[in-house]
Amino acid sequence: MITAIAIVTDGLVYAAWLFVVAIGLTLIFGVMKILNVAHGAFYAFGAYAAATAIGLYFDRGWPVAGGYLAIATAAIAIGLVMGYILERVFLRRVYGRDEVVVVLITYALFLILEDVLILIWGTDGRSAYQPYTEAGSFTVGGLPLSVYDIGLVGFAGLLAIAASYTIKKTTFGRLLTAVIYDRETAAAFGVDVSRVYTVTFLVGAVLGALGGALTAPKISVTPGLGVEVIVLAFAVVAIGGMGSMEGALVGALIVGLFRAGAVHLIPQLELFSIYAVMALVLVFRPQGLFSRAQPRKI
Secondary structure, three states, X not given: OHHHHHXXXXXXXXXXXXXXXXXXXXXXXXXXXXXXXXXXHHHHHHHHHHHHHHHHHHHOOOOOHHHHHHHHHHHHHHHHHHHHHHHHHHHHHHOOOOHHHHHHHHHHHHHHHHHHHHHHHOOOOEEOXXXXXXXXXXXXXXXXXXXXXXXXXXXXXXHHHHHHHHHHHOHHHHHHHHHHHOHHHHHHOOOOHHHHHHXXXXXXXXXXXXXXXXXXXXXXXXXXXXXXXXXXXXHHHHHHXXXXXXXXXXXXXXXXXXXXXXXXXXXXXXXXXXHHHHHHHHHHOOOOOOOOOOOOOO
């Protein structure tokens, strides 16, 4: 029973973290048709910015609760700045080009930003454990659980609800839907597609940075952490379906639970289990579990 509880809780925590990272990636692809490899850089910069902000905050002895606000502020600031620069300076020039060209450009940006990160923060690792430890823990069936981890699961759930509501119930969500299905027709009806692209990329960048910022208190922040994350995020969106919010959620849950099961039952297969699930899904559903129907122009 304890093992089962551990698998479920660890799986949900891992899935929540993956969902926060992957939802920004799938949003950008769904609207802009850009497979943004630079999303891993947003994650890494968010983690470093949060670690720095947390260190500065707690060194001054300020109230613990404000540390969580420092995490969110650092992620939003770094996501907005980086997202705006990348979209305005680089990506805006390549809209409408072959998708392979755009992928190569975002990959080049990712490599450049990895070096910029080292230039700013150096090669030494950074820790920002205070928000994690200060949150405390509790036990369920004899199994200790971190309040911070449970809070991360709750945040991911609220994010999923907010994303669904925004897409289905708001004016901007309807504009997004129109641009997703037919950019040219949406523009012909007066939709400012360029503005929609900019806002979408900024939101995706903030979500990527937020994923890194929320992870910073749980790990030692070191150079190269964006590489593994972008591969895992691609696995999640490939399982769920590129551009699908529901797919990102389900894909994260599948990956999280399978990985947790492997960790507790067959640790040697931890990494293999993630890609085995992805391969199995893609064999039967190459487009992913929740891929959108593609409109056919006549």
